[in-house]
Amino acid sequence: MTLKCDKCNKDAIIYQRYSGMHLCRKHFIEDVERKIKLTIRKHYSIKRNETIAIGLSGGKDSSTALHILHRIFGMRPDIRLVGISIDEGIEAYRPRTIKSARELTDELGVELIVRSFREEYGKTMDEIAPMKREKGACSYCGVLRKSLLNKTALEIGATRLAIGHNLDDEAQTILLNHLKGDVSRMVRMAPPDELEGLVLRMKPLRQIPEKEVALYAYLHGLPMGSGSCPYAHEAMRREIRALLNDLEVRHPGTKYALLSGFDKISGILGREYPQEGLSNCSICGQACTADICQTCKLLGKSG
Ligand code: SF4
Secondary structure (H helix, E strand, O other): OOOEOOOOOOEOOEEEOOOOEEEOHHHHHHHHHHHHHHHHHHHOOOOOOOEEEEEOOOOHHHHHHHHHHHHHHOOOOOOEEEEEEEEOOOOOOHHHHHHHHHHHHHHHOOEEEEEEHHHHHOOOHHHHHHHOOOOOHHHHHHHHHHHHHHHHHHHOOOOEEEOOOOHHHHHHHHHHHHHHOOHHHHHHHOOOOOEOOEOEEEOOOOOOOHHHHHHHHHHOOOOOOOOOOOOOOOHHHHHHHHHHHHHHHHOOOHHHHHHHHHHHHHHHHHHHOOOOOOEEOOOOOOEEOOOOOHHHHHOOOOO
């Protein structure tokens, strides 16, 4: 027997255990877009004449973020959307996703800027990874990518930098930071204050479970991401992901509860641990909290 949508009695395509609702295609899409619009209104009020850069990996999350931002703001002549893809130089993985990013931006008529580790840092991840086995490639790659995304967003005058983090990513990061006792990272997860040299981050998908992002992307023919990065090995995050997925099955709504609990205390965290002001890295000039930025330290430029 086909289950019916709780809103219109058409065939349901999804059952949301956390809400107890069966939804058809139309009402599922409406539900995702409503949550995203609410997130944007509540956390990132967009003003007139903003430039929103979207970190576009070409996978399902960032493609969905761009697709929905284009749906919401694409008709506004005062809002500019620009995709930024970072080519880390991972031959077995990245060229395909950048091709997907290019196809999507061409289809939507959105400008795409592609920047590479090779041009910016003189090295690719394929060259860096074998030398950085002790800490894992991701800790280097993440810092270098964030830095290049921010630098590129600043160069094009972006007022926002949207990234495709979904509910699962957010819940995992909150739990990971708790387990590591990393308060400063926790503070940085909250919607940030304006800091010169740092483009304001926005996460429009933070209320959408990963499976629903995948379904939304599939229903709209968006890139789903093919293959996985050969260097992906954040062991603790993998364990937390499995743990949260297991808890979500047995206690639906766990991921939402983690996020909403975090949102309630993030204001207090921000007051107790105010964000440090930024200065400029004495080597590359990028905004940072120390004399020398993380990127220059990781690239061994600090001597
Ligand atoms: Fe970079 Fe790690 Fe992501 Fe691969 S999995 S692209 S190394 S952060």
